[in-house]
Amino acid sequence: MFRQGFHSSYRVLVGAVALLATAGGVGRAQRQMASPRIDQQLLPLRVIDATMIDTTAKACNDFFQFANGAWLARDTIPAAYSFSGVSRDMADRNELVVRSVLEEAMAKRAAPSTNSTQRKLGTFYASCMDSVGAEAKGATTLRPLLSRIDGMTARAQLIAQIAEVQINGGNALFAYAPSADPHDAAHYMVWLVQAGLGLPDRDYYTDQGPAADSLRTAYVDHIAKVLTLSGEEVSTAAGDAARVMALETEMAKASTRRVDLRDPAATDHPMTLAQLGALAPNADWPAYFRTIGLTASVAKVNVANPEFFKHLSELVESTPLPDWRAYLRFHALSQVSPWLSGPFVNEDFAFNSRFTGAKELLPRWKRCARETDRLMGEALGQAYVTRTFPATARARAKAVIDDIRDAFHERLLQLAWMSDSTRAQALDKLAKMSEKVGYPDKWRDYSRLVVGEGAFALNVQRANAFEWRRVVNRPGLPVDKTEWAMTVPTVNAYYDATVNEMVFPAGALVPQTFDPSADDAANYGSLGGSWAGHELTHGFDDEGRHYDAAGNLRDWWLPADSVHFSEQAAMVVNQYNGYIQVDTFHVNGRLTLGENIADYGGVLTGYDALQHALQRNGRPGLIDGFTPEQRFFLSYAQSFRQHTRPAALRTRVTVDPHAPEEWRVNAPLSNMPAFAAAFKCKPGDPMVRPVELVPRIW
Numbered sequence: 001m002f003r004q005g006f007h008s009s010y011r012v013l014v015g016a017v018a019l020l021a022t023a024g025g026v027g028r029a030q031r032q033m034a035s036p037r038i039d040q041q042l043l044p045l046r047v048i049d050a051t052m053i054d055t056t057a058k059a060c061n062d063f064f065q066f067a068n069g070a071w072l073a074r075d076t077i078p079a080a081y082s083f084s085g086v087s088r089d090m091a092d093r094n095e096l097v098v099r100s101v102l103e104e105a106m107a108k109r110a111a112p113s114t115n116s117t118q119r120k121l122g123t124f125y126a127s128c129m130d131s132v133g134a135e136a137k138g139a140t141t142l143r144p145l146l147s148r149i150d151g152m153t154a155r156a157q158l159i160a161q162i163a164e165v166q167i168n169g170g171n172a173l174f175a176y177a178p179s180a181d182p183h184d185a186a187h188y189m190v191w192l193v194q195a196g197l198g199l200p201d202r203d204y205y206t207d208q209g210p211a212a213d214s215l216r217t218a219y220v221d222h223i224a225k226v227l228t229l230s231g232e233e234v235s236t237a238a239g240d241a242a243r244v245m246a247l248e249t250e251m252a253k254a255s256t257r258r259v260d261l262r263d264p265a266a267t268d269h270p271m272t273l274a275q276l277g278a279l280a281p282n283a284d285w286p287a288y289f290r291t292i293g294l295t296a297s298v299a300k301v302n303v304a305n306p307e308f309f310k311h312l313s314e315l316v317e318s319t320p321l322p323d324w325r326a327y328l329r330f331h332a333l334s335q336v337s338p339w340l341s342g343p344f345v346n347e348d349f350a351f352n353s354r355f356t357g358a359k360e361l362l363p364r365w366k367r368c369a370r371e372t373d374r375l376m377g378e379a380l381g382q383a384y385v386t387r388t389f390p391a392t393a394r395a396r397a398k399a400v401i402d403d404i405r406d407a408f409h410e411r412l413l414q415l416a417w418m419s420d421s422t423r424a425q426a427l428d429k430l431a432k433m434s435e436k437v438g439y440p441d442k443w444r445d446y447s448r449l450v451v452g453e454g455a456f457a458l459n460v461q462r463a464n465a466f467e468w469r470r471v472v473n474r475p476g477l478p479v480d481k482t483e484w485a486m487t488v489p490t491v492n493a494y495y496d497a498t499v500n501e502m503v504f505p506a507g508a509l510v511p512q513t514f515d516p517s518a519d520d521a522a523n524y525g526s527l528g529g530s531w532a533g534h535e536l537t538h539g540f541d542d543e544g545r546h547y548d549a550a551g552n553l554r555d556w557w558l559p560a561d562s563v564h565f566s567e568q569a570a571m572v573v574n575q576y577n578g579y580i581q582v583d584t585f586h587v588n589g590r591l592t593l594g595e596n597i598a599d600y601g602g603v604l605t606g607y608d609a610l611q612h613a614l615q616r617n618g619r620p621g622l623i624d625g626f627t628p629e630q631r632f633f634l635s636y637a638q639s640f641r642q643h644t645r646p647a648a649l650r651t652r653v654t655v656d657p658h659a660p661e662e663w664r665v666n667a668p669l670s671n672m673p674a675f676a677a678a679f680k681c682k683p684g685d686p687m688v689r690p691v692e693l694v695p696r697i698w
């Protein structure tokens with residue numbers, strides 16, 4: 001389950017988890033609202049499904065296996081996926097709703113009564129579904145951009161060419177991101193962030209050993225194949241590919257490690273334009289800002305990774321121009337490869353499947369539904385909400401989330417280790433934490449987006465350029481607090497530290513996560529614990545705790561409280577370092593620390609909220625033979641029901657801040673006396689961690 005935790009917009013740009021093709025861009029169908037066609041196609045999802053429990057397993061030995069084992073035994077991961085489980089099941093349902101919205105928009109796009117945004121939506125999806133057109137065009141769609149890259153004859157033209165590839169959505173060298181100022185979170189500023197690598201992480205370029213060598217060889221082959229498909233001679237393409245790899249390896253060595261990016265201070269380097277010029281003198285920054293369309297006056301920029309930009313400047317000077325042309329050519333092609341002709345699509349899939357383990361392409365309509373959601377998500381979101389998310393479901397979900405806030409408030413009041421001074425600040429941060437539930441109150445304006453009937457690759461570029469123009473001149477302006485960083489049908493949620501808010505898209509607020517008609521124990525285990533409690537705790541994890549109630553990077557902790565937190569966090573790191581991720585690879589306790597703290601705090605808080613609900617509403621009897629407390633833990637564990645291919649688990653060791661699902665369940669529960677009490681586990685059982693090893697944070 002790829003629930004995004006700590007989020008700010010520049011992190012979206014550096015994130016590589018998207019390679020695993022998981023959460024984004026999918027919808028769901030709610031029982032009472034879904035069309036009959038959708039209900040006929042898929043089995044209903046329940047917040048707790050007793051048929052998934054392995055009654056032969058011992059709850060006190062391996063609770064993940066107990067809660068999900070019967071399902072794990074009968075499940076086969078479909079060929080087009082890197083995993084199966086809750087988020088895929090929910091996404092499958094959501095995608096059918098999205099499909100019905102898009103097919104209707106496509107059918108009605110020529111009708112005079114159709115409004116302009118709906119017409120664009122239908123045209124966008126129709127051009128994506130036109131596989132015959134894509135086949136006929138090959139890479140010709142990209143010819144104007146490629147010929148401008150090839151026509152670059154002077155180093156002075158390089159920065160403008162990089163800008164053009166970026167504006168069209170390509171991953172070229174670094175990222176420009178107007179995001180919140182870390183010291184004035186109410187306003188945007190320019191962020192410049194390391195980027196531009198074709199492999200999922202810098203470590204892939206520097207890791208030692210045969211597996212790493214073979215991935216690098218495969219990447220060079222892939223670059224050569226893509227360049228050959230675009231018309232280069234085979235021998236030229238092989239040489240170009242080797243030089244692109246050499247250039248990216250230099251960039252990788254200068255890139256900050258993912259674990260080090262967890263410290264917000266590591267990416268906090270505001271400077272004037274003159275200082276940026278001194279740091280990276282070989283890049284013409286005024287020309288760059290002019291080319292991208294930044295007309296606002298820029299007093300300062302935040303350079304997230306100064307070492308990277310220093311080295312990048314040296315590379316601008318030292319790398320031969322033909323190498324830069326090959327690099328930009330490859331990244332321009334790579335970005336739209338999934339939307340060109342069959343040979344491009346297949347090569348793109350074959351390379352990416354090394355990291356996901358998927359065996360075949362998703363059906364075209366699913367790929368198109370996801371891309372349309374990614375690029376025009378708020379145009380389809382309104383129709384999606386109308387079809388699937390009634391106001392009553394929104395109100396009930398909000399009530400569960402509010403109960404979680406109350407429970408966390410109470411925990412803060414009772415924490416023995418925290419000083420009253422730090423506690424007062426934490427309570428203030430909690431009180432000011434806002435939440436968005438379901439869908440935006442204000443929808444995005446697409447009037448300036450141009451969508452054409454022709455090649456879909458061009459529409460992808462246009463939609464990226466539209467998004468670029470939408471945000472490029474934000475530096476200096478107030479932060480738009482109404483904006484959503486995820487689309488409505490998404491099976492995911494996030495906490496944004498600079499806005500101090502939790503956001504829960506409607507796509508996540510359905511069974512299996514949540515069902516207004518389910519018992520409290522079911523809803524508080526899943527929506528309460530593993531979703532709302534989890535996101536709330538991100539405000540107080542190893543990253544989030546460095547931000548104050550207003551979203552500013554400011555240390556509000558008394559030193560003794562910081563010391564306690566860091567010591568307990570180190571215990572969480574040790575606990576997870578001890579678990580196997582896949583084969584001989586261990587979980588990376590430092591990389592996953594924030595998510596692990598959020599999981600632990602989430603389930604503790606959800607449990608408290610359930611106790612309050614039971615006092616308020618009365619204790620029900622056994623359901624399916626389980627007490628409310630047992631059902632709470634079952635619901636929590638089933639909310640992480642997932643079965644993942646080994647290739648994807650190996651990629652996740654390097655790129656994913658979330659631990660594998662079995663540890664997201666077993667690790668926090670084995671720290672909880674309430675879990676041991678619910679299932680009568682004894683000291684010495686695997687699900688009961690020795691008390692001296694149990695971290696105590698929230």
Ligand SMILES: [Zn+2]
Binds near residue numbers: 003006535
């Ligand atoms: Zn998270």
